Amino acid sequence: MLEIKNLHATVDGKEILRGIDLKIDAGEVHAVMGPNGSGKSTLSYVLTGREGYEVTEGEVLYQGKNLLDLAPEERAGEGIFLAFQYPVAIPGVPTTTFLKEALNSVRRYRGEKTVDALQFVKLLREKTKQLGFSDDLLKRAVNVGFSGGEKKRNEALQMAVLDPQLAILDETDSGLDIDALRVVSESVNLLRKPENAFLVITHYQRLLDHIVPDRVHVLANGRIVHSGGKELAFELEKNGYADYVGAAA
């Protein structure tokens, strides 16, 4: 599904990604772990097309297409979802309005029929029930006044509604207490199916207790320096990143 080949990217003139190679197939959960400054968030922003991130070398193929040629909204249309580390607050835009517009935009891109207000409310209720969330958040403006946990819950709900093919979770566990972590992880696990894939970017191992990966990659100094099975995560927890940072320098 996703093939990253020798990806180099700079931000503010500084090279952050220095040759990333990564392959993700449908049905898989990949974890990318690394110390601060290794390029974890940069990777997620480059994959979603944020401005200010310049790809200087390499390519990214998504379902055979050249992903880097597409605008952010087109990538979403193609089925890519990013759960932000710090979801931004958007005053004045009600959550339900935003989410309905997003869903219909994606459907239009795919030539599918859009949903009307009534159909959308029904779909939304279904998803909030499935995830065990309350309706409260939906009435408010997007992420305005939301606690850290509520913001991450909102990301999970959006993911459930948009039903992406490739979901990138950018440090989903940051700022979450144990209960919130469990709730968000459960919602991710509920969405797992053979047709989709997850790229879980995290600094700490504990998230991976709840979202169990198929492959774990260590990102250090802009490169993936080591890959392994889920046991690699425990090893990193025990020994830290020191060995790998040294290897990448």
Add this chain to the structure above:
Amino acid sequence: MTAVDTFVEHYGSARAALPGQGLPWLARKREAGIAKLADLGLPSQRQESWKYTSLRALEKTDFRFAPQAQGPSAVERVPSLLPSETGSHRLVFVDGHFSPSLSAIDQLPEGAVLENLGGLLQREPAWLEAHLDDGDGEDALRALNSAMMAEGFVLRLTAGIDLVAPVEVIHLSNAPAAGPALAYHPRNLIILEAGAKATVLEHHSGSGTAANLANIATEVVLGAGALLRHYKLQNEAPSAYHLASVTARVGKGAAYDAFTLSIGAALSRNEAHVRLEGEGADCHLNGAYLMRGTQHCDNTTLIEHLVPETTCREIFKGVIDDRARAVFQGRIVVHEGAQKTNGHQLSKVLLLSDQAEIDAKPELEIYADDVLCSHGATAGDLDHDALFYLRCRGIPEAAARAMLIEAFLAEAINAIAAEGLCPALMTSVGHWLADREGPESL
């Protein structure tokens, strides 16, 4: 010939056709007005209050006063701002002329007067003589209005009357482009005695390429405990000029709640001068504007806190695109002895292009020592993080920008107390946003 010379000349030829013939006091007022205009000239940019707004464009146009309504006499649709089932009193003016056939005033409660100026000049000239404000001060445009005023609306409520149904005042500009540019000078009076309440909605709507000039002067007097909600949608034709001034005197415990949404006109200026004259008086002067192309929109306000315990709140939100320019001059004066004044002012602007410009000049003059006042001004582009978030979820860039602009303005518009009005205002915003994406917006 300068614009002033032209106006003086037209006054000379139009004088005999203006309403109120045979009223010496009115003739004197008109003479004094035109003399003052000739003496002062039109406001120039050398005056502090007009520093950012030039009236040079008026020099280039030969404005006429039309004694009869011109253009198609049958107006197809009167653009009401309220849902059709809402009962409202409606006064309609076409090119400055009162249209009885398009207007509809329901049964009024005892003690209420709602009438067009021309009509009241015939019925109760003495009352108007007593209540029309005497002096134009050093205000040349107001002096011109005094000289040339022909129509407008008068709302008068005696003590305690709550005029529940809103008053809609609709100005249509319908003159064909091929004809002369028309100038009209509506003069409005709103006088609410103690405890009276009313809601007045003004809609100024124009189309075509005619460069009409609306020079409007409104006087508001609110007795103790009175409440006036005064909202305006200015959607004049793109080449029109809209110069409007409001002077309001707010009595003890009374409240003046005003809001203007400015979208049209090549050049518009909303001037408001509010005097908070009684303890507990309150005023909200809020507004929003959407400007593009080479439009120029000026909001200039002066709020005077004259006695203790008065409050004011001013929030202006603007969206400026292309090479358009907006001006916000908000002056708050807290006089000596006006203790416990509570005054807040905010100007927030979205600049959508490199050449869009806002000149914001907040002025606080505080002569009392126990007050709570604040002012702030921000100007910037749309939030890039928010834009990326929306696009990342599949919303195309243009739609995402429109969503954020609408959210920015909705905050100001939804704060209006007349809920029935909000949908119409947001629809106007929606049209502006939709036009933006079309080829004609470039």
